[in-house]
Amino acid sequence: MMSAEQNAVITQTSAGSPAGALLRQYWQPAALAVELDGERAIRPVKLLGQDLVLFRDEDGRLGLIDRDCPHRGADLAFGRLEDGGLRCPFHGWLFNTKGDCLQTPAEPKDSRLCERIKQQSYPVIERSGIIFAYLGEGEPPAFADLDCFVAPDSHVFAFKGLIECNWLQALEVGMDPAHASFLHRFFEDDDQSGVYGRQFRATSADSDIPMTRVLREFDCPTIEVEKTSSGLRLKAYRKISEASTHVRVTNVLFPQAFVIPLSSEMTITQWHVPIDDTNCYWYAIFTSFTKAVDKEEMRAQRLKLYTLPDYRPRVGRFNDYGFDPYEQAHKTYTGMGDDINVHDQWAIESQGAVQDRTREHLGQTDKGIVAYRRLLLEAIRKVEAGERPLMVLTPEEASAIRGPSTMDGIGPTGQSEEYWRDVDARRRGGASWLTENQVAQEKN
Template sequence: MNTTQTESGLGTAYQMRPAATRTELTSVGRGTPMGELLRRYWHPVGVSTDATDVPNKVRALGEDLILFRDKQGRIGLLHARCCHRGTTLYYGKVEEDGLRCCYHGWKFDTEGRCLEQPCEPEGGSFKDKVRQPWYPVQERYGLIFAYMGPADKRPVLPRYACLERMEPGEFVEADDTSVGGGGPAIIPCNWLQHFENVVDPYHVPVLHGSFSGPQFTNMMAALPEVRFEKSSCGVTVRSIRKQENGKIFYRITEAVLPTLRVVPNPRVAEFARVESIGWVLPMDDTSFRIYVAGRVKNAGDIGRMRSKFEGKFWSEMTEQEHQRLPGDYEAQVGQGPVTIHSEEHFGQTDRGIVMLRRMLKDQLDALAVGRDPVGVSFDQAAQPIEFEAGNYIRDA
C-alpha cells in the first residue's frame, strides 16, 4: 500500500483530481473520433419485425431515426426530422412506395427521395432537389443492420460462421431485449462500460458467483487462470478452471471490434462452440442496448438465457433486492452514465481492458491517417468470420 495513503488527512476525497473521461473512446456522435470509427461498420438497429407499415423510432449513435417497411416490402431508415419543416416522421403514414409526413404530406421513399409535395404548385416542382437524409439497411439473421458512415467507405455486411453452420434441428433467432446486459432492454450508461465487461473474466466469480446469486453453473464459481490475447479484430480471453474430476473447464470469450460480444452461454453446462453473438448498439453517449442472434432449437431460447437472481428476473425485483443481489446492470450502470477514467486504478486482472482500449485507440489513429479500421471488408465473396469462443472440457 502507498504509505502516504495511510496517514490521516491524506487521501481524502477533497484531494481528488478533476474528473476526466477519455471521451475519444466513449462519445458516439457524428464528428467525434469514436463516432466516426463506429460509423465505418454495420450496426443492428432493430429486429425484422420492427420494420412494418407503422413507423418505429430508432435511436442509434446519438441520432433519432425512423424505421418502416413500405407496402412493397422495402425497409427504410430515415432521419426523424422531416426535411420540409422538421416535424418527426414518426407520425407519418406508410404507403405503397414510401412514408408520407403528417404535417404537409411530403412523401419520401426508403432512400429519402421526395416523391410528392402535395401542397406545392404542380405537385412539387423542386421535389427532385430535396432529399430526406437516410441510411442504407440490410436484413440478416432476423436483424436489420444500418450503415451510418460515409457512402464510399461502406463495407460488406459480415457473415458469421456460428450463425451460418447449423447443427441438426437448429435455426437462427434474433432477440432485442439486451440479453447479457443483466437488466432492461435499454441500459442507461455508456456502451464501453458494457463492452469492457466482455474482457473482464474476474468479475464472474465475484459478481455472478457470489453477489448475484450464484447465477451461473457451479463450474464458473472458481477463480480462473486467464490468458488475454490480442486477436486480429479484438481481444480473446481464455479462462481455465480445474475441475474436481481432474478435467479442465476451458472457456473462451471474445470481444470483437467495434461492439461484438462473443460470449458462450454461461448458464448451461454444454460444451460446444459459441451459440450466439451480441451487438452492443450505442444509442447515444449514455445509453445502449444489445441485439443478439443465435442458433436455437426452440423459439424463445435466447430469451431464456436471460439472467435470474434467486429465481427472479431483474424486472420483478424490488430496489432492496437489486441492492442485495446486484448483477451486470448494477455494476455497469453503477460506474455512472459515462465512467470517469481519471479515478480508475488498474491491476493485473484488468489487462484485457487495457488491451481493448489500446486496440480501439489504434483504430482511431488508423482512421486519422486515412486507413480503414480492422474487420471491415469490401470483398463481396468474403468467407464467414470464425470465432474460437465456446465452453470446452479438456483432459488436464
C-alpha cells in the same frame, strides 16, 4: 490511469467525435426485425446520437432516413405508410426508402419543389433477425462469415435490451472473465432440466459439473489474451485438480461485440450499440450448433425481464435492481435475482452514466480490457489518418473471417490449448449448416 481527455475520446460517439467517426465505419444494429412486424412497420431509432426513422414499405423494402421532415421539421416517426413510401402527416410530403421526395401534394400542381428535396437516407440490411444500418460515408464494409450470419434462420434467435449508461462500460464487462465468479455466483446449482437458454447454468463440456459450481469454487482464473484477425481471444483457465482444468474461450469482435458460449450447443454474439453517450442497447444473436432454437421459449424467458416496445428492463436503478438482502445472504452473491443480465446491468450502470476512468485501478484480471482499449485507440488514430481500421472488410477479407471459436469445458490439465480446439472442432463438425470448408478454416 486515463486522463479525462482520453476517456472522452473513447466514449463519445456523436457525429464529429473520434470514436463516433470510427463506429460509423461499421454496420450497426439498429432494430430487431420483429420490431417492424404488424400493420405499422415504422420505428423511431436513435443511433450514435442521430435521430432516425426506420420503416418497411408496402413492397417489403427497408428504409432508414433522418427523422425530421425536411419541410418544417415534423416527426416522421408518426408518418403514414402509403403510396410507396413514408408520408409526413403535417403536409403530406412523401419519401421513399432512399429518401427521395415523391410528392408534395399541398404545393401547386406545376410545382417542381419535390425534385429538389432529398431526405438523408442510410443503407440498411436484415441479417439473422437484426436490421443493421450504416451511418458512414462511402460503401459499407462486407459482413464477415460469422457463425451467427452463416446459420439458417431456424438456428438463430435475436433479442435486445436497454442499458442506461455509456456503450463502452457495457461492452467491457464482456472482456472480464474474472467477474463471473463473483457477480454471477449462485450458492446452489440448478436442476439441468431447466437450464435451456440461460447463461452460466448448464454443465461444462465433457463434465457433469454445472458452470455455477465451477465459478463458485474456483474464483481465481488464469487469463490469457491474444490478438486475432477479428479482434481478441480471451482464454480463462480454472484448475479443478491435478488432472483437470476448466477452460473458457471467448472473443472480442471488433469494434463493439463479443462472442461467448451460452452452453455446449449454443453461442451468443452480442453487440453494445450507443443510442447516445449515456444510453445503449445490447443486441444478441443466439446461435445453435445442434437442433433448431426454441424461439418461443427464448423470447418468453427474456420478456420476463424486458417490456415492449422499447425493450426496457423491468428492474433497474428505479427499484434497486430487485435487491433482496435475504437472497444476498443465502442464494446469490448480488441479491438481485437469478438472471445475469440484471447483475451486469447493476455493475455497469452503477459506474455512472459515463464511467470516470481517471479513478479506476486496473489489475491482472483486466488485461482483456487493457488490450481492447489499445485496439480501440489504434483504430481511432487510423481513421483520423484516413487509414482503414480493423474489421472494415472487403468481400474477400470477409469470407476469410470465420467463427470465431468459443467454448466452455473441462479437459486435461496441461493440454488446454489442444483441448479447447478439439471441443470447438467437434461442435462445429456436428453443425449441419456448416460446410467442411468452413469447419476446416475456423479450426486453423
